[in-house]
Amino acid sequence: METHHLINSDFLNLNDLWHIFSENKKLKLSEDSCEKIRKARNFLNLKLQQTDRPIYGINTGFGALHNIKINDNQINQLQENLVRSHACGIGEQVPEPIVKLMLLLKILSLSKGHSGVQLETVELLINFYNHQIYPVVYTQGSLGASGDLVPLAHLSLPLMGEGEVIYQNKKYTGEQILKKFGWQKIKLQAKEGLALLNGTQFMGAYGVYNLFKARKLIYLSDVIAALSLDAFDGRIEPFDMLVQEVRPHRGQIETARFFQDILHDSELLAQPKKHVQDPYSFRCIPQVHGASKDAIAYVQRTIINEINAVTDNPLIFPDEDKIISGGNFHGQPLALSLDMLAIAMSEIANISERRTYQLISGKRNLPAFLVNNPGLNSGLMIPQYASASAVSQNKQLCTPASVDSIESSNGQEDHVSMGANAATKAYSVINNVQKVLAIELLTATQAIEFRTMKTSSFLQSFVKAYRQEVPFIEEDRNLHIDIEQSIAFLENIHLENL
Numbered sequence: 001m002e003t004h005h006l007i008n009s010d011f012l013n014l015n016d017l018w019h020i021f022s023e024n025k026k027l028k029l030s031e032d033s034c035e036k037i038r039k040a041r042n043f044l045n046l047k048l049q050q051t052d053r054p055i056y057g058i059n060t061g062f063g064a065l066h067n068i069k070i071n072d073n074q075i076n077q078l079q080e081n082l083v084r085s086h087a088c089g090i091g092e093q094v095p096e097p098i099v100k101l102m103l104l105l106k107i108l109s110l111s112k113g114h115s116g117v118q119l120e121t122v123e124l125l126i127n128f129y130n131h132q133i134y135p136v137v138y139t140q141g142s143l144g145a146s147g148d149l150v151p152l153a154h155l156s157l158p159l160m161g162e163g164e165v166i167y168q169n170k171k172y173t174g175e176q177i178l179k180k181f182g183w184q185k186i187k188l189q190a191k192e193g194l195a196l197l198n199g200t201q202f203m204g205a206y207g208v209y210n211l212f213k214a215r216k217l218i219y220l221s222d223v224i225a226a227l228s229l230d231a232f233d234g235r236i237e238p239f240d241m242l243v244q245e246v247r248p249h250r251g252q253i254e255t256a257r258f259f260q261d262i263l264h265d266s267e268l269l270a271q272p273k274k275h276v277q278d279p280y281s282f283r284c285i286p287q288v289h290g291a292s293k294d295a296i297a298y299v300q301r302t303i304i305n306e307i308n309a310v311t312d313n314p315l316i317f318p319d320e321d322k323i324i325s326g327g328n329f330h331g332q333p334l335a336l337s338l339d340m341l342a343i344a345m346s347e348i349a350n351i352s353e354r355r356t357y358q359l360i361s362g363k364r365n366l367p368a369f370l371v372n373n374p375g376l377n378s379g380l381m382i383p384q385y386a387s388a389s390a391v392s393q394n395k396q397l398c399t400p401a402s403v404d405s406i407e408s409s410n411g412q413e414d415h416v417s418m419g420a421n422a423a424t425k426a427y428s429v430i431n432n433v434q435k436v437l438a439i440e441l442l443t444a445t446q447a448i449e450f451r452t453m454k455t456s457s458f459l460q461s462f463v464k465a466y467r468q469e470v471p472f473i474e475e476d477r478n479l480h481i482d483i484e485q486s487i488a489f490l491e492n493i494h495l496e497n498l
Contacts (some may be wrong), residue, residue, distance in 0.1 A: 006283030036113025039059035079193030086153035089138030144331030148202030206423035228445035231447035252290030331419030438486035
């Protein structure tokens with residue numbers, strides 16, 4: 001297995017990013033990337049020598065202060081002041097895996113050679129990433145407008161020997177960590193502070209992490225739903241490919257085909273049925289799961305485009321002899337996508353909780369609440385309450401952030417995406433989905449034990465692995481522990497590709 005990822009001009013897909021991230025590959029700049037970074041920096045330096053005209057963010061103030069010209073001898077201080085003044089994050093600390101992705105995405109963007117940063121700046125970011133040094137960043141402060149200014153300021157402060165980082169579960173100041181590794185602090189040059197702070201790497205990192213988790217959970221939702229279908233003595237006819245072909249949504253077709261494959265040798269499924277139809281939460285799995293898969297496919301295309309993009313401002317084009325102030329930092333594509341991701345995943349939890357409800361209802365020759373001696377034992381009555389609580393919270397979290405906007409910077413930034421709020425909301429929704437699926441798994445494995453006939457060989461092996469972590473419920477016990485163990489079981493399942 002390669003231990004390094006060479007950063008070059010190749011277009012990265014989600015699996016590329018997954019392998020870099022999950023395998024803890026170290027980063028290294030290709031010579032081509034180094035040359036692009038140097039070329040843009042040299043071009044910018046030359047422009048500053050040749051012209052006295054104002055260039056936004058390079059020799060002017062920022063935002064509403066864009067018309068104020070800055071003296072040449074104050075340009076470096078301007079960039080450092082920018083980073084310091086924007087580091088005003090509030091809320092909880094961003095989880096380390098997402099900070100890791102923020103570093104990765106910022107490095108990838110700067111390596112394209114359109115930002116005008118020093119090569120030393122990118123190399124120090126790579127050193128942080130390779131040594132698993134994660135700046136302390138906060139969840140609140142970004143409007144997703146002029147990029148993620150506040151969280152990216154906290155990401156960048158340690159490059160100047162300021163701010164805080166976490167290294168090996170211990171907090172250090174930026175100055176302490178640079179001294180520990182013998183690294184020199186960066187003296188920010190013209191435009192560098194703006195290049196570091198402008199960009200969508202906070203939204204993007206959350207988006208990538210959410211997408212990693214969503215793709216895994218959407219697969220597991222199919223597996224768990226198949227187990228629930230068999231445990232409920234469900235019918236396979238709604239998964240017939242003829243049904244799907246006359247309504248040819250890709251996600252629906254893929255879902256039905258997966259259920260046909262995963263249940264092909266189930267004795268339970270093959271036995272004669274007394275009932276003509278199943279409730280919608282079983283019968284409409286291809287339509288509901290499939291629609292979420294189609295939505296996630298759109299989100300994935302958007303996020304992949306974003307991680308291969310340059311999103312700071314202004315942008316530098318040495319070959320075209322241009323420095324252009326534009327709006328690539330605006331988070332609207334991500335805001336809409338992250339809202340869609342939250343809604344799509346929330347529906348996976350919605351239908352999962354309904355299957356849990358059906359399984360504990362005492363129908364289809366299953367005992368009420370899936371326990372012996374119901375009455376004396378409450379069995380799985382209350383885990384369904386917990387699931388319903390998470391599902392209802394998701395409904396509240398799914399109010400779109402992207403339909404909101406608020407004026408900032410004295411009217412200069414008069415439309416904002418709220419993509420950062422969309423990102424953190426989607427993160428909460430997806431974590432809730434994992435909890436709801438864990439409760440369905442706890443319920444379905446309990447129900448399948450009351451059947452005399454066997455489920456499919458694939459699902460038997462899945463249940464066997466689960467039973468090594470969570471035993472059958474003979475009588476009432478502290479089910480919080482079972483739920484936590486079920487969540488951990490899902491968390492520890494590793495998928496080779498996403």
